[in-house]
Amino acid sequence: MSAARGNRAGRMAVNAAAYAVTVFLLLPTLIIAPMSVGPERLLSFPPKGFSMRWYAEYFQDAEWVRATLFSAEAGVISAVCATVIGTMLSLALVRGRLPGKGLVELLVIGPVIVPHIALAVAMFLVFEQLRLTGTLLGFAMAHTVLALPFVVFTVLAALYRFDAELERAALSCGAGGFRVFRYVTLPLIAPGLVSAALFAFVISFDEAVVSFFISDLDRKTLPRKMFEDIDYNISPTLAAVATMLTLLTIAALLLGYALKRGMERRARAAARQGVEP
Amino acid sequence: MSRRPPRFLLGGRNYSPAASLLLAAPFLLLIAVVFLLPLATLLHESLFVPAPTVEHYARAFGEPVYLRVMLRTLRVAVLVTVAALILAWPLAWVMSRSRGLGLALLAAAVLLPLWTSVLVRTYAWMVLLQRNGVLNQLLQEAGVIDAPMRLLYTEGAVVLAMAHVLLPFMVLPIYSALKGIPEDYVRAAQMLGASAWGSFREVIWPLALPGVTSGCLMVFLLALGFFVTPALIGGPQQMMIATLVSQQVREMLDWPFAGALVGILLIFVLALTLVFKRAVRLDRFVGSA
Numbered sequence: 001m002s003a004a005r006g007n008r009a010g011r012m013a014v015n016a017a018a019y020a021v022t023v024f025l026l027l028p029t030l031i032i033a034p035m036s037v038g039p040e041r042l043l044s045f046p047p048k049g050f051s052m053r054w055y056a057e058y059f060q061d062a063e064w065v066r067a068t069l070f071s072a073e074a075g076v077i078s079a080v081c082a083t084v085i086g087t088m089l090s091l092a093l094v095r096g097r098l099p100g101k102g103l104v105e106l107l108v109i110g111p112v113i114v115p116h117i118a119l120a121v122a123m124f125l126v127f128e129q130l131r132l133t134g135t136l137l138g139f140a141m142a143h144t145v146l147a148l149p150f151v152v153f154t155v156l157a158a159l160y161r162f163d164a165e166l167e168r169a170a171l172s173c174g175a176g177g178f179r180v181f182r183y184v185t186l187p188l189i190a191p192g193l194v195s196a197a198l199f200a201f202v203i204s205f206d207e208a209v210v211s212f213f214i215s216d217l218d219r220k221t222l223p224r225k226m227f228e229d230i231d232y233n234i235s236p237t238l239a240a241v242a243t244m245l246t247l248l249t250i251a252a253l254l255l256g257y258a259l260k261r262g263m264e265r266r267a268r269a270a271a272r273q274g275v276e277p
Numbered sequence: 278m279s280r281r282p283p284r285f286l287l288g289g290r291n292y293s294p295a296a297s298l299l300l301a302a303p304f305l306l307l308i309a310v311v312f313l314l315p316l317a318t319l320l321h322e323s324l325f326v327p328a329p330t331v332e333h334y335a336r337a338f339g340e341p342v343y344l345r346v347m348l349r350t351l352r353v354a355v356l357v358t359v360a361a362l363i364l365a366w367p368l369a370w371v372m373s374r375s376r377g378l379g380l381a382l383l384a385a386a387v388l389l390p391l392w393t394s395v396l397v398r399t400y401a402w403m404v405l406l407q408r409n410g411v412l413n414q415l416l417q418e419a420g421v422i423d424a425p426m427r428l429l430y431t432e433g434a435v436v437l438a439m440a441h442v443l444l445p446f447m448v449l450p451i452y453s454a455l456k457g458i459p460e461d462y463v464r465a466a467q468m469l470g471a472s473a474w475g476s477f478r479e480v481i482w483p484l485a486l487p488g489v490t491s492g493c494l495m496v497f498l499l500a501l502g503f504f505v506t507p508a509l510i511g512g513p514q515q516m517m518i519a520t521l522v523s524q525q526v527r528e529m530l531d532w533p534f535a536g537a538l539v540g541i542l543l544i545f546v547l548a549l550t551l552v553f554k555r556a557v558r559l560d561r562f563v564g565s566a
Binding site for chain 1: 387404411509522
């Protein structure tokens with residue numbers, strides 16, 4: 001009996017610790033939101049009133065808006081490139097016979113295990129010589145490389161999730177490799193591709209280290225602009241930007257979750273009824 | 278406890294070697310130009326400029342200033358890993374024993390910070406920790422302290438903020454290892470007379486070890502090369518290797534030395550990765566919970 005009671009006390013302690021850690025994880029980010037609507041230049045918690053002036057300041061500042069649009073552009077281009085290139089590679093890894101597969105797999109995780117500072121400085125060195133610093137092409141290339149590992153792993157997971165027999169069935173019915181991809185594989189992994197693109201966009205949009213080095217004075221990304229502002233003057237505009245970015249992340253996560261659910265439903269349905277030609 | 282489907286499911290060999298290579302070509306090209314070439318150029322700089330030499334590497338270890346930075350980097354990375362492990366364990370455990378809405382909420386609490394910009398989270402810590410920041414305000418109003426404390430630009434602040442930023446990378450691998458342990462195992466151990474501690478040590482910990490290794494490795498690797506948080510929270514006083522590299526490039530324009538520092542970092546990271554190759558798995562971070 002006493003052991004059971006001891007267990008229950010232990011369980012409650014572990015639960016309490018877990019919820020405390022949850023609060024620790026969320027609180028610092030979430031506490032910024034109420035502070036961002038305070039009217040005073042000195043951020044305080046709780047805020048002394050309500051005002052949207054820091055949000056207005058962000059939207060009226062040409063430099064903030066320009067940095068945001070530049071980041072959005074770089075994000076969309078990187079997302080599209082990383083998804084296309086990453087999907088092609090995933091197909092080769094799972095459904096093909098790729099020579100030197102082990103080495104390729106090591107290269108896939110390369111941009112994750114190599115510290116971003118190392119990559120950032122190295123890219124800065126080469127991009128300066130190629131005049132790619134501060135260009136959309138430079139950012140698109142750098143961010144595509146950084147997003148690729150996450151895209152490949154997402155697409156691999158999507159490919160593993162459905163039954164490869166479906167493809168083999170289509171093959172044995174005489175469909176060619178491309179037709180099988182177009183009519184069987186692609187519809188099944190489509191939600192996975194969208195969520196891979198979403199990951200890639202978020203990675204590019206939030207990427208701070210490489211952006212810090214390959215930006216120049218008039219073409220910089222949003223994280224680079226934030227970095228400068230944090231370093232030189234902690235203005236309340238930053239709190240407004242941080243809050244909007246957090247909201248954007250929540251939206252992206254909800255979308256990703258919906259896509260994952262859709263993908264699971266699709267895989268189940270396909271397995272149940274086979275795939276219509 | 279790998280959840281990979283059995284081999285025969287992956288064996289649908291639809292593409293010939295030539296077609297496979299064609300599919301991989303854009304990736305290989307991009308990685309060669311934007312990943313391998315820049316790193317090789319930088320390392321070349323560190324070894325062959327002005328002439329073939331290891332002088333830049335010797336300098337990193339020879340001068341006490343730089344040695345101190347490297348030791349601080351190692352110490353902070355170890356502290357962050359330990360702190361993250363202690364914080365992650367209870368959360369991962371409760372997640373692994375939750376279902377439905379409870380699990381969804383806990384998972385959201387891990388995934389939201391994971392996908393929130395590192396800059397946003399670092400900025401939040403600066404707002405909390407600065408001299409007239411939230412923590413000092415609250416402590417003063419509560420009468421705990423008379424004058425604001427200096428919290429920012431201390432090693433403690435760097436460890437705290439980095440542990441916070443990297444925590445999801447510890448929670449998710451441990452969670453996926455713990456999830457794979459059937460509850461019957463624990464119950465069986467207890468029915469056979471094991472104490473709570475005994476069943477933890479003999480059953481849970483060994484089965485969770487791959488997840489723990491993976492989480493510790495990810496957090497340690499990321500912490501070693503972390504730039505944003507140490508640069509902003511630690512400032513020049515708490516310089517770590519990434520901030521030193523940045524300073525050498527941006528202020529001293531000493532590319533060979535920056536290259537040598539990157540070389541040291543890379544050797545360390547690559548060695549760890551090769552030793553624990555199986556532990557590096559990104560699927561846990563993209564697949565959500």
